[in-house]
Amino acid sequence: MKSETIGDATFETWTPDEVEQAMKAGEIVLIDVRTPQEFMFEHIEGALLMPMxxxxxxxxxxxxxxxxxxxxxxxxxxxxxxxxxxxxxxxTIAHMEGGFGAWKTAKKPYIGTDMSTGAPKKVA
Structure with a gap:
C-alpha cells in the first residue's frame, strides 16, 4: 500500500490484492463510487454503493x-x-488503485450479469 500525508490526514492507495485480503479478513468496508447502473451490471461482492x-x-x-x-x-x-x-x-481514507478494471485484470471474483437471463452470477 502506498501512503501519502495530506496535512494531518493519511491518504492510502491499495492494490486489488490488498483489498481482497482485507475483505476476506473482515478488516475493511469497500465502497463503490460508480453509478448504480455500473454497479448493477457488475460489482465486487460485498461492496457497498455510494455513487460519486x-x-x-x-x-x-x-x-x-x-x-x-x-x-x-x-x-x-x-x-x-x-x-x-x-x-x-x-x-484516514483509502482507494483501490486501478479500480474495478484492475480487480478484473487481476482475475479477482466479482458479481456479473448473465447476459442470457439478466440475472446476477458469480464470475471468477
Missing part, C-alpha cells in the same frame, strides 16, 4: 472497527472522492 454524484463524506461510517476503501471503474473517481473526504475532515 451523491457522495457525502459525513455519511461515511466511523473507522474504529473497519477501514474504508473506495473504488470505481479505473481509480480516477475513487481517488477524487477520497481526496474530497480528506478535505471534508476525515483523517
Amino acid at each position: 454524484a451523491f457522495f457525502k463524506a459525513q455519511a461515511l461510517p466511523g473507522q474504529s472497527d473497519k477501514r474504508i476503501v473506495l473504488h470505481c471503474g479505473s481509480g480516477a473517481r475513487s481517488e477524487k472522492v477520497s481526496r474530497a473526504t480528506v478535505e471534508a475532515g476525515l483523517r
Whole structure:
C-alpha cells in the first residue's frame, strides 16, 4: 500500500490484492463510487454503493472497527472522492488503485450479469 500525508490526514492507495485480503479478513468496508447502473451490471461482492454524484463524506461510517476503501471503474473517481473526504475532515481514507478494471485484470471474483437471463452470477 502506498501512503501519502495530506496535512494531518493519511491518504492510502491499495492494490486489488490488498483489498481482497482485507475483505476476506473482515478488516475493511469497500465502497463503490460508480453509478448504480455500473454497479448493477457488475460489482465486487460485498461492496457497498455510494455513487460519486451523491457522495457525502459525513455519511461515511466511523473507522474504529473497519477501514474504508473506495473504488470505481479505473481509480480516477475513487481517488477524487477520497481526496474530497480528506478535505471534508476525515483523517484516514483509502482507494483501490486501478479500480474495478484492475480487480478484473487481476482475475479477482466479482458479481456479473448473465447476459442470457439478466440475472446476477458469480464470475471468477
